[in-house]
Amino acid sequence: VWFLFLHSGLEQVIIEGGYLLDRMEDPQDVTVLDYGAGNIRSLLNALKTHGVEPRFVRSADDIRKASKLIFPGVGAFGQSMKALKELGYIEPLREYIRNNKPYLGICLGLQTLFASSEESPGVEGIGLFAGTVRDLNKAECDEELTVPHMGWNELRRRHSSKLFPEGDQTEASSGRYYFTHSFAIPACEADVADVLATTEHGINFVSVLQRGNVVATQFHPEKSGKLGLDLIGRFLQDFPCASGDPPPFTCTVSRPTHVARRVIACLDVRANDAGDLVVTKGEQYDVRERVAPDESNGTSRGEVRNLGKPVDLARRYFEEGADEVVFLNITSFRNCPLHDQPMLEVLRRTSEHVFVPLCVGGGIRDVTVPAGADSGSSEEQTYSALRVASEYFRSGADKVSIGSDAVRAAEAFIQTGVKTGKTSIEMIAEDYGSQAVVISVDPKRAYVSSPSAVPNAQHCIQTKTPGPNGELYCWYQCTTAGGRVTTDLGAWEMIRACEALGAGEIMLNCIDKDGTNSGYDHELIADIKAAVRIPVIASSGAGNPEHFSDVFAATGCDAALAAGIFHRQEVSINSVKEHLDQVGVVVRCS
Numbered sequence: 259v260w261f262l263f264l265h266s267g268l269e270q271v272i273i274e275g276g277y278l279l280d281r282m283e284d285p286q287d288v289t290v291l292d293y294g295a296g297n298i299r300s301l302l303n304a305l306k307t308h309g310v311e312p313r314f315v316r317s318a319d320d321i322r323k324a325s326k327l328i329f330p331g332v333g334a335f336g337q338s339m340k341a342l343k344e345l346g347y348i349e350p351l352r353e354y355i356r357n358n359k360p361y362l363g364i365c366l367g368l369q370t371l372f373a374s375s376e377e378s379p380g381v382e383g384i385g386l387f388a389g390t391v392r393d394l395n396k397a398e399c400d401e402e403l404t405v406p407h408m409g410w411n412e413l414r415r416r417h418s419s420k421l422f423p424e425g426d427q428t429e430a431s432s433g434r435y436y437f438t439h440s441f442a443i444p445a446c447e448a449d450v451a452d453v454l455a456t457t458e459h460g461i462n463f464v465s466v467l468q469r470g471n472v473v474a475t476q477f478h479p480e481k482s483g484k485l486g487l488d489l490i491g492r493f494l495q496d497f498p499c500a501s502g503d504p505p506p507f508t509c510t511v512s513r514p515t516h517v518a519r520r521v522i523a524c525l526d527v528r529a530n531d532a533g534d535l536v537v538t539k540g541e542q543y544d545v546r547e548r549v550a551p552d553e554s555n556g557t558s559r560g561e562v563r564n565l566g567k568p569v570d571l572a573r574r575y576f577e578e579g580a581d582e583v584v585f586l587n588i589t590s591f592r593n594c595p596l597h598d599q600p601m602l603e604v605l606r607r608t609s610e611h612v613f614v615p616l617c618v619g620g621g622i623r624d625v626t627v628p629a630g631a632d633s634g635s636s637e638e639q640t641y642s643a644l645r646v647a648s649e650y651f652r653s654g655a656d657k658v659s660i661g662s663d664a665v666r667a668a669e670a671f672i673q674t675g676v677k678t679g680k681t682s683i684e685m686i687a688e689d690y691g692s693q694a695v696v697i698s699v700d701p702k703r704a705y706v707s708s709p710s711a712v713p714n715a716q717h718c719i720q721t722k723t724p725g726p727n728g729e730l731y732c733w734y735q736c737t738t739a740g741g742r743v744t745t746d747l748g749a750w751e752m753i754r755a756c757e758a759l760g761a762g763e764i765m766l767n768c769i770d771k772d773g774t775n776s777g778y779d780h781e782l783i784a785d786i787k788a789a790v791r792i793p794v795i796a797s798s799g800a801g802n803p804e805h806f807s808d809v810f811a812a813t814g815c816d817a818a819l820a821a822g823i824f825h826r827q828e829v830s831i832n833s834v835k836e837h838l839d840q841v842g843v844v845v846r847c848s
Contacts, residue, residue: 286494288312289324291351291367293341299654301330301364303610304480308491321350326497327359330480331366333690335391335441336378338366348384355386355472360497362490363474365439368467371474377441387467389447394440395791397460404816405460406693406762407442408793410434410581410846411477412515413455413465420496421454421466421473421489433485434518434846435477436615437465438656438693440762442476458514471498481615481656483576483848518846519810520581520817521834522795523824527568527601528588535600537566537825538588566825568604569611575824576612578831579848583612584765584819586659586698587620588740602653609654618650619659619698619765622682643682644689651690658686659696659765662738668755669747677759687760692792695763697756700741701734701749701782702769716748719785734782741769749782750789757790764790765819768798773822775801777808784813795819802829803837810843 288305290312292298305312312328315321329351331338342348355361355371369375372383375391383391394405412434415422442463445456455466457476467474473493479486525537572583585608587601605618625646627639647658660682667681677684687695705725712718718733725732734749753764766786768779778799787794793816796809800820809818823829838845 286310287325288494289315289320289327291315291321291327291329291347293338293345293347297332297609297616297651297654297656298330299606299609299652300478300613300616300656301328301480304487304490304613305494306610307487308494310494315347318346318350321347321354324354324359326362326494327354328362328364329367329370330364331368331370332694333366334377334688335366335369335375335383336381337689338370339378339381339383342370342384351384352386355384358470358472358498360471360493361473362493363467363472364480365476365478368464368474368476369441369443371467371472372443375441387452387469388449389443391441392444392447392461392463394442394460399460402791403460404793405791406438406440406793407459407517408438408693408763409436409517409520409816410482411437411457411459411465411517413457414515415455416450416453417468419454419466419468419473420499421468421492423488423492435465435475435479435482435486437477437517438615439476440692443467459517473497481613483613487613516844517816518581518844519838520795521579521806521831521838521845522582522584522817522819523572523575523580523831524584524586524797524819524821525568525571525825526586526588526821527604535568535604537568537571569607571825572608572616573611575831576614579835579846580614580831581817581846582615582617583608584617584619584659587618602649605650605654615656616654617657617659617696618655619661619696622646622650622658622660622686623663624682642685644685647682647686647690647694651694657694657696657763659698660686660761661698661700661740664697664699664756664761665736665738665745665747665752667759668752669745671755671759672747672751681759683756683759683761687762692760692762695761696765696795697753697761697763698765698767699749699753700737700767700769702737702741702744703732703779703782704735705729705732707731712748713746717750717785718748719781721781723781737769750785753786754789757792761792763793763795765795765797766815771799774799775823777801777805778813778818780809780812783809783815787814793817800829803834806834807838807841807843810838 288310292314369391370383371387372389372391373385374383376393394407397403445453445462445464448464452467452469453464454468456462457465465476479489527535528538575583623643625641650658663682667683683695706712707729709718709731712733716733718731720730721732724730736745736747736749736752737743766783768782771779776799778796783796795817796815797819800823806818835845
């Protein structure tokens with residue numbers, strides 16, 4: 259039986275077989291709730307692939323009038339709820355969702371639907387679903403858990419849904435989606451009827467929630483490649499849909515889901531002598547071609563090594579299956595990143611075509627620009643590290659990589675033991691979440707005859723590769739300014755301090771291995787991986803696919819990064835992943 263009713267703002271409401279179906283005048287009428295945190299640009303570019311130019315919430319009435327609402331929450335639970343409260347959006351959100359209007363919450367946009375979170379004790383959530391968001395660090399499991407849960411994981415479906423491809427009514431999902439979070443809803447604490455899919459990382463948690471036309475994902479569909487774009491497309495096309503309880507699957511016992519090891523492409527970006535931004539690659543951090551000395555002046559200063567255009571290479575790596583792309587702005591220490599419009603434009607243009615996470619590093623620090631310098635302003639200008647990071651996020655970055663400033667923050671913390679809340683690490687983690695803060699470490703090996711010879715009694719290891727004078731011990735010295743300045747701070751001490759300050763990931767380079775194609779420094783990486791709970795990215799030294807499988811097996815690192823071998827097309831990302839899959843390493847296959 260069909261009944262037709264008139265409805266304000268809707269073309270018609272049809273009751274079909276007991277289900278309520280809303281048919282909107284404009285199925286592409288989408289509103290995005292942007293409260294100023296995180297990378298909104300990626301979602302907008304994902305919507306653009308479906309021909310959608312969304313409206314933005316500027317007032318509480320915009321929420322009430324929305325036909326489809328997307329809330330891409332990024333950052334910390336407490337900061338998000340504070341912003342929503344100050345803007346007067348909480349009650350309109352509750353009203354909108356209770357009315358069963360199409361809603362897509364992403365990451366924090368899922369968590370805020372619940373009553374509370376261990377991330378921000380005492381802060382009330384929107385409270386439309388029962389349950390408390392739990393800290394993954396407190397998960398009881400057989401082995402120490404890496405937190406944040408960062409990378410590509412699978413889904414275990416519990417109900418059928420329009421959110422997934424028609425005909426795909428199996429429990430196991432095909433493919434992987436990108437997660438990055440430290441808090442989650444245990445599946446056992448949510449209403450089973452609302453749990454569309456679960457994923458495992460220490461606990462079995464809710465990865466997709468659906469109640470009628472209200473859906474939310476713990477993962478980021480806008481960063482999950484084609485699978486994620488398709489999911490967004492189905493939300494746009496097929497919601498609103500029939501209300502009522504979707505039929506559950508007859509679930510069978512299946513293997514747990516596992517986060518995949520990541521293969522990351524890194525692009526060192528700088529201006530060449532003509533002023534054009536190019537991707538380059540150093541040999542032990544020297545990015546200029548090596549040439550014979552000029553007899554006229556005795557110099558041997560070659561051109562900046564040019565390996566391609568940043569946007570073109572990033573797009574190629576996305577298409578080849580890179581799990582993430584990293585841009586390192588290696589000359590940003592010379593000026594203010596906020597005034598580096600070409601680099602910001604690279605991020606903006608890349609995010610139009612690359613739908614995996616983007617990380618950018620270079621110049622993340624408090625910056626003072628003298629009057630007349632760089633910006634052309636007549637007055638001295640000061641920008642905080644948080645302001646610099648925010649501009650990178652708004653331009654398309656999902657994470658920022660902090661280098662030299664992290665060394666300074668770690669030194670101060672080690673000396674005083676006090677978290678001031680004013681370091682770049684703390685400020686960015688507070689506003690955007692620890693998963694948005696990557697620490698880029700540039701250590702080099704220093705040999706010593708015994709542990710007592712290490713300055714300040716810092717951590718050292720017994721090495722299987724003796725030093726030039728037969729030394730059996732070494733420690734790793736931190737460097738700054740792109741490897742040009744050596745400090746007395748050990749990498750082990752620095753990284754543990756940065757974790758304590760709120761960093762969410764370590765990008766572990768090695769000056770001794772850079773550009774050698776001889777494989778990663780397993781001793782360094784294994785030592786650091788054992789010292790922290792946050793994810794560790796192995797970097798420097800990759801020369802062939804076997805080096806990737808070797809470093810995963812020897813160190814347990816979470817991701818492996820390479821640059822030159824990908825730029826020069828000596829090794830493809832596809833060949834690396836095929837090799838890893840063949841030897842049993844869990845990877846995302848594109």
